[in-house]
Amino acid sequence: MTIDLAAVDKADERPPYRQIAAALREAIRRGKLGPGDKLPSESELVDHYGVARMTARQAIQDLKAEGLVVAEHGRGVFVRSVPVVRRLASERFARRHRDRGKAAFSMEAEKVGYTPGVDRLSVTEAPATSEVAERLGLAVGDAVVIRDRRYLANGEPVETAVSYIPADLARGTAIVESDTGPGGIYARLEDAGYTLGHFVEEVAARMPTPDERRALQLSTGVPVMSVVRTAYDTTGRAVEVCDTVKAAHAYVLEYDFPAR
Amino acid sequence: MTIDLAAVDKADERPPYRQIAAALREAIRRGKLGPGDKLPSESELVDHYGVARMTARQAIQDLKAEGLVVAEHGRGVFVRSVPVVRRLASERFARRHRDRGKAAFSMEAEKVGYTPGVDRLSVTEAPATSEVAERLGLAVGDAVVIRDRRYLANGEPVETAVSYIPADLARGTAIVESDTGPGGIYARLEDAGYTLGHFVEEVAARMPTPDERRALQLSTGVPVMSVVRTAYDTTGRAVEVCDTVKAAHAYVLEYDFPAR
């Protein structure tokens, strides 16, 4: 290995595995190991530091949990590539884009040069859960139409989204069809006479559940952002709740708001 | 242990440690183990499943990385308590609050019944980095005043914040003092004639660096939210950049924006 890694220091109060992790972290920080570069293999670390393999593995485990590196079975451990950042302006739900037939996700993706895609689409009707009912101003158990789908950028899954629309608003419109038509759900709601007034987004971050890790093909150490958006019409009625889970490394959310 | 955990199934294609992790996860999901409850100890898992201790530990490692449980040395492993959620409205920078002498953080904290606090405050002057210079519309190396502090809720650190203000705006004002006075930095900027027009926030999520883990006293499996806010005056000039790192489990950010 070309990078120089000091030996384990017995005077150092940190346990050996942390010292090894720190040395690797430092090599990455200094650029001696750049994005995509391969770390020393476990056996190389064992030889270099004179530790057991489990000790070397634990150092690498630390870096994985930090999201700094990713392991590829049979190939090695690699410095995570710098993610391509995508910016989602608060402008993304602008009516003028709907008028041009663009849904929010397609617009964003194309703006940064990705090919957008959707799969695993399902449309069902079910009773509202308490969380959804509260946001929509319904009673628990009232019927809602549920649109569940996964968004792709260049074929890679980056976001899952579940929309809940009061069934009485959605029935008889293209909202219950697979293809909602140009401009998506929001355009159909406006067609039906519910002019959109404003949106509220609640943003949180956490580690993914195993299901979410599978759906978004996330490696260890990548958190998700949960964004729950409620859409209101100009009368203040909530007309849609959209619960999205995004692979955090693929997103930067941007919000612009006035000083009042 | 009172909870029932099935034995490891050799027919199951998942490795034993994942089966054990899944059984514990399921017990938590079903409420057999509630927030704050103690998981079976490592030796209990070893006895129950007939595996080596490292195998039981790996199962627990999975749950820690998920943020589901936290280990306490010498006491046991516990289901993470449900975090108290705090909502930060887009309203938080409303002028009427500044007029009443409240800074944004104090307002939020008090609204949800926390005692706010600030520590590790430092005020320095230094050349702007490229990231800060770009957002402030300065040249790299132009002088900026840097206010670095850590916010506490009930004595627990929940957020670090670093503000950058063009030095020519800050010099001679209370912005360079430890105590910026009622209403904080934004009130002083308005005193100096820079009426605030709007804010832009960029929100991202990732795993913390070791430094951030220390500063926010984060246990493993807790991501951070990075929020970079740029404040503009009514002429469109950027007057401050504030780079915050928040413990993700303590925050839900709320944004309200119009459909345009």
Added chain:
DNA sequence: TAGTGGTCTAGACCACAAC
């Protein structure tokens, strides 16, 4: 086939918490 990471065993000693 050789090298890599993934999983596992059966021990060991240590630091910390609680009784």
Added chain:
DNA sequence: TTGTGGTCTAGACCACTAA
């Protein structure tokens, strides 16, 4: 003192990747 998790050793076999 007992039980807990934290760290470590020195092996083993397996699955995956690439030559």
